[in-house]
Amino acid sequence: MVTGSYASSLQGEPRLTHDIDLVVVIPPGAVDKFSGHFPAPEFHLDEDQMKAAVREHTMFSVLHVPEGDKVDFWMLTSDPFDDSRFSRKIRERVLGMDLVVSAPEDTILAKLRWAKLSGGSEKQYRDALRVYELQNEALDIEYIREWVRKLGVEFDWERIIREADV
């Protein structure tokens, strides 16, 4: 599932970004098959880091060596928000592919959570604000309010309500 700034670019304001964030489910038995898709020297994938991430439900990165591009693979956790956003994922037809993307409400919530975790990131806040402004009437506000409370991101959510210019 595509999340992060590519999701906010799809649903809000397009912007430059250094990496692609994906939430994934990789069964332990599929590790070798997965890493086979990213052969060295074109890609850098630390297999020990990847196995640890699969085991401990954390994250690992794949680097495209010639260009320096990075994909962060976030393992799906049992965290209730992860559970909720993964179950609400949507499909977008992009560049001839069916892309699985987080729903706009969850893109906003994830951005607000990152803003809080990073100590008040304006970039994360602005991404969330723009998704709110673009998607506006299509958003499930009750769902957002419920998770705003659970995630403790009331401060930035109230700021969005105050500052959104739509």
Next chain:
Amino acid sequence: MTLNPKPHPNHRKYIQILRRLTPEQRLLKAFELTDLGKRLFMDGLRRRHPHLDAPHLRALYLERIARCHNRTY
């Protein structure tokens, strides 16, 4: 609290324009901006380090890009 003092008089128009784009067009715009950013970054390095040959410049570029990963909040 507003930390962005920059005025944005055409903001509603801007939002309307972005809304009219398809999700695919917005994603392509993000790719385009990212590509432009990378080219500008490389150009800046080339100007600051005119003595470096292409492979060394490439190595410097990759080193600098790696520093940006997950640190540009």
